[in-house]
């Protein structure tokens with residue numbers, strides 16, 4: 001029997017990148033999986049590819065989250081693994097950040113993540129697992145991440161609080177903090193192809209393991225944390241970054 005036989009998993013932002021790889025891993029291990037995203041066609045295509053249920057839903061909209069929870073309730077009535085992964089990043093100098101950029105990142109990355117869990121709470125089984133997708137930017141002082149970094153750091157703090165509050169229901173809450181992972185997120189930064197290659201090359205050089213991680217590597221960590229193999233793990237932060245956070249002084 002696979003680790004997720006008879007289990008229901010929900011992955012927000014499951015139509016590409018880390019969410020897609022994780023949703024596929026859940027399906028391969030026997031789970032019934034629901035993926036979300038804002039792009040209707042992309043959600044439909046990804047869901048068909050991995051044999052999941054696709055629901056178009058914007059994590060930045062509380063109405064959409066209510067609708068998502070209602071649909072999952074009517075489909076399955078319960079959730080065993082909730083992976084709150086959807087997120088956006090815009091790298092902007094502090095003095096140029098607009099209110100719209102601030103609100104968009106905070107609304108999707110933190111407020112949306114917060115209310116996704118709050119609204120799914122009635123559906124979570126005793127023993128369910130919740131995993132937030134944060135970033136090494138929750139710890140670093142990387143330039144141009146004055147909104148993205150705090151939007152992720154807030155999730156790390158929330159993880160500790162909720163792991164404690166939800167422990168009486170045996171719900172475990174953990175957070176995963178990746179370093180650079182090869183997904184389409186970098187293509188959404190508005191860089192030229194050349195700029196993108198320069199960024200990728202520079203990141204590879206900064207990582208002690210001299211490469212960028214893969215979405216499948218993050219998926220393995222998330223499925224582990226969501227499984228009974230991690231039954232005694234809650235309130236924990238997992239950095240998966242090839243060592244990029246280790247040494248700020250010498251390279």
Ligand SMILES: NC(=O)c1ccc[n+]([C@@H]2O[C@H](COP(=O)([O-])OP(=O)(O)OC[C@H]3O[C@@H](n4cnc5c(N)ncnc54)[C@H](OP(=O)(O)O)[C@@H]3O)[C@@H](O)[C@H]2O)c1
Pocket residue numbers: 012013014015016017018019036037038039040042043057058059060085086087088089108133134135136177178179180181182183184185186188
């Ligand atoms: N790749 C990295 O190096 C890296 C490192 C650290 C942390 N992260 C985090 O990892 C998570 C996944 O990113 P990724 O790298 O896999 O990038 P990605 O390939 O761009 O995937 C992002 C996913 O989130 C969805 N999404 C974005 N905004 C959404 C919203 N408002 N509502 C619902 N879904 C939304 C996207 O779908 P739609 O566009 O259709 O909505 C897509 O499925 C993000 O939270 C990101 O901040 C990534």
